[in-house]
Amino acid sequence: MISISQLTFTYGxxxxxxxxxxxxxxxxxxxVIVGPSGSGKTTLLNLxxxxxxxxxxxxxxxxxxxxxxxxxxxxLFRLQNVGQVFQDFQLIDYLSVLDNxxxxxxxxxxxSVTKPLRERACLLLNSLEMSQFKRRSVTRLSxxxxxxxxxxxxxxxxxxxxxxxxxxxxxxxxxxxxxxxxLLTETERSGATLMMVTHDHSLLRHFxxxxxxxxxxxxxxxxxxxxxxx
Amino acid sequence: xxxxxxxxxxxxxxxxxxxxxxxxxxxxxxxxxxxxxxxLDQFRREISERANATPLVLGARGxxxxxxxxxxxxxxxxxxxxxxxxxxTIDELxxxxxxxxxxxxxxxxxTQSRPGIEGAVIVGTSPEYFDFRRLQLADGRxxxxxxxxxxxxxxxxxxxxxxxxxxxxxxxxxxxxxxDYPLKMNVVGILKSSHSPDDDAVFTDVxxxxxxxxxxxxxxxxxxxxDPSLLLKNNTETGSITTSAxxxxxxxxxxxxxxxxxxxxxxxxxxxxxxxxxxxxDKARTQILGRYSSSQAxxxxxxxxxxxxxxxxxxxxxxxxxxxxxxxxxxxxLLLLGLVVNLSMQLRATEMQTMFRLxxxxxxxxxxxxxxxxxxxxxxxILATAAALLSLRFAASVLRSLLF
Numbered sequence: 042m043i044s045i046s047q048l049t050f051t052y053g054x055x056x057x058x059x060x061x062x063x064x065x066x067x068x069x070x071x072x073v074i075v076g077p078s079g080s081g082k083t084t085l086l087n088l089x090x091x092x093x094x095x096x097x098x099x100x101x102x103x104x105x106x107x108x109x110x111x112x113x114x115x116x117l118f119r120l121q122n123v124g125q126v127f128q129d130f131q132l133i134d135y136l137s138v139l140d141n142x143x144x145x146x147x148x149x150x151x152x153s154v155t156k157p158l159r160e161r162a163c164l165l166l167n168s169l170e171m172s173q174f175k176r177r178s179v180t181r182l183s184x185x186x187x188x189x190x191x192x193x194x195x196x197x198x199x200x201x202x203x204x205x206x207x208x209x210x211x212x213x214x215x216x217x218x219x220x221x222x223x224l225l226t227e228t229e230r231s232g233a234t235l236m237m238v239t240h241d242h243s244l245l246r247h248f249x250x251x252x253x254x255x256x257x258x259x260x261x262x263x264x265x266x267x268x269x270x271x
Numbered sequence: 272x273x274x275x276x277x278x279x280x281x282x283x284x285x286x287x288x289x290x291x292x293x294x295x296x297x298x299x300x301x302x303x304x305x306x307x308x309x310x311l312d313q314f315r316r317e318i319s320e321r322a323n324a325t326p327l328v329l330g331a332r333g334x335x336x337x338x339x340x341x342x343x344x345x346x347x348x349x350x351x352x353x354x355x356x357x358x359x360t361i362d363e364l365x366x367x368x369x370x371x372x373x374x375x376x377x378x379x380x381x382t383q384s385r386p387g388i389e390g391a392v393i394v395g396t397s398p399e400y401f402d403f404r405r406l407q408l409a410d411g412r413x414x415x416x417x418x419x420x421x422x423x424x425x426x427x428x429x430x431x432x433x434x435x436x437x438x439x440x441x442x443x444x445x446x447x448x449x450x451d452y453p454l455k456m457n458v459v460g461i462l463k464s465s466h467s468p469d470d471d472a473v474f475t476d477v478x479x480x481x482x483x484x485x486x487x488x489x490x491x492x493x494x495x496x497x498d499p500s501l502l503l504k505n506n507t508e509t510g511s512i513t514t515s516a517x518x519x520x521x522x523x524x525x526x527x528x529x530x531x532x533x534x535x536x537x538x539x540x541x542x543x544x545x546x547x548x549x550x551x552x553d554k555a556r557t558q559i560l561g562r563y564s565s566s567q568a569x570x571x572x573x574x575x576x577x578x579x580x581x582x583x584x585x586x587x588x589x590x591x592x593x594x595x596x597x598x599x600x601x602x603x604x605l606l607l608l609g610l611v612v613n614l615s616m617q618l619r620a621t622e623m624q625t626m627f628r629l630x631x632x633x634x635x636x637x638x639x640x641x642x643x644x645x646x647x648x649x650x651x652x653i654l655a656t657a658a659a660l661l662s663l664r665f666a667a668s669v670l671r672s673l674l675f
Binding site for chain 2: 090092113116117118119120121123125127131132133134135136140144145146147148149150153154
């Protein structure tokens with residue numbers, strides 16, 4: 042479950058302020074965030090994941106108030122509870138497709154790469170028609186294929202919440218549908234909450250909630266957003 | 272740690288060019304001081320062992336180092352020859368209770384080179400030498416007749432010699448029409464390897480080297496029946512015959528002609544290039560050293576360990592120089608390594624950011640970098656050790672040849 046209450050986040054120079062009075066998603070629910078570029082969609086995902094800190098108000102995931110955790114606790118919380126699909130994939134070039142998917146295990150302090158986890162990684166890759174590339178370097182993949190690897194990585198440890206920042210941004214409509222279905226199926230199976238950012242309005246119908254984001258943004262100046270939001 | 276090592280391995284393999292460059296730089300930095308230390312230690316050990324095992328060396332007055340190196344390593348030539356008279360002197364001392372064994376050395380010639388194979392030094396000595404140096408036969412038998420020789424293990428391997436083969440001595444001067452004929456020596460034995468300069472020498476009786484020297488020779492029988500054109504003078508009263516240069520000496524000693532070999536001159540004047548003296552008691556040693564300590568003495572008697580220590584002081588200076596160079600190279604390498612690591616971290620900032628965003632701790636990221644450096648250091652150490660061991664096989668002999 043994700044619960045946000047009286048959240049205010051301001052970037053250092055004060056030109057950008059995100060204000061969310063109330064937002065709640067139950068376990069197993071899915072929500073899609075839509076809004077113009079620079080409206081703070083990625084910022085919200087980063088705040089929920091504990092990557093960004095220094096906000097006012099409360100963000101609770103399950104029973105954990107994310108912003109009451111210290112740096113180390115937030116990092117561990119992120120590793121154990123949050124699956125993330127980044128806008129720019131952020132895959133590791135020197136690892137193969139399979140090793141990129143298994144990366145969360147390799148950096149996890151208490152999870153090791155076991156046979157079941159390998160099998161799960163292969164299953165995820167197979168479900169996205171990527172199993173034939175599992176030994177291939179990610180540098181030899183197309184943008185769409187890289188996107189799919191990033192999604193498999195996010196889903197590997199069956200996280201409590203999945204935060205996907207435009208996971209279908211580089212895919213054709215058919216693959217975009219398949220990705221969304223995979224995300225929904227996997228999160229539903231594990232009872233995880235899915236929050237996804239997209240500009241593709243044709244996908245909105247798959248989600249339980251649609252969150253139009255422009256209502257949360259306050260700008261004090263007519264300046265560009267400092268973040269690289271799409 | 273296992274995961275960090277795995278990721279480090281993958282990263283190093285991916286950045287092959289960078290990894291190999293760093294690996295080689297580190298390996299060379301580690302290899303240099305290790306090799307210098309190992310080679311010089313081996314050199315010191317080898318040179319000291321042989322010197323310590325050689326009680327006294329006797330030879331013509333002049334350079335002490337040249338004489339010691341000549342008698343111990345068959346390198347360099349002594350400033351002048353000594354003679355068999357010194358052997359007699361030692362024997363006389365032995366008779367008067369100063370028991371000592373004297374081993375003659377006549378080392379002036381080499382065997383002829385073959386295409387691509389350098390000739391070996393011919394050591395003319397007595398059978399006592401083999402016992403003294405504990406040299407054993409690997410094949411064949413010891414020398415017993417004039418014109419026979421045994422080959423050191425390296426020489427035998429290099430020239431593919433077996434008992435029954437023959438070796439030709441190399442004339443010192445090819446344009447000397449009056450003598451210096453090459454002598455064909457029969458190889459009757461091959462010595463076991465002793466990991467010493469003896470492995471690179473051919474041993475024969477000192478009399479055989481005198482034959483090579485022209486002091487002894489064999490030729491057809493000359494008497495009143497000989498073709499008069501070969502005789503310059505025939506004194507029938509005294510029986511002495513003077514022949515012309517047309518009488519050629521035998522260039523091979525065979526069972527058929529061995530009896531015709533003879534030496535001209537007084538045996539006590541026959542040349543030696545050095546004598547190894549093995550006193551049996553301290554008293555004998557003191558007496559022999561005393562005998563040759565006089566400034567009037569015609570020869571000098573050396574304690575090889577002392578002479579070699581003088582030489583090693585030079586090696587010590589070389590070692591110090593090598594250490595300074597190694598430290599300078601290490602500092603430069605470490606600075607460059609620091610630069611490479613720093614640039615590499617900047618290039619990999621995105622990767623680290625990804626790790627962090629996924630939840631990786633700073634300690635894990637540091638461990639990842641540490642693992643890479645550790646792997647590189649381990650690889651470089653293994654490479655450096657292997658290279659050092661390989662260098663050790665050749666460097667000590669190279670160093671010896673440079674120094675001598």
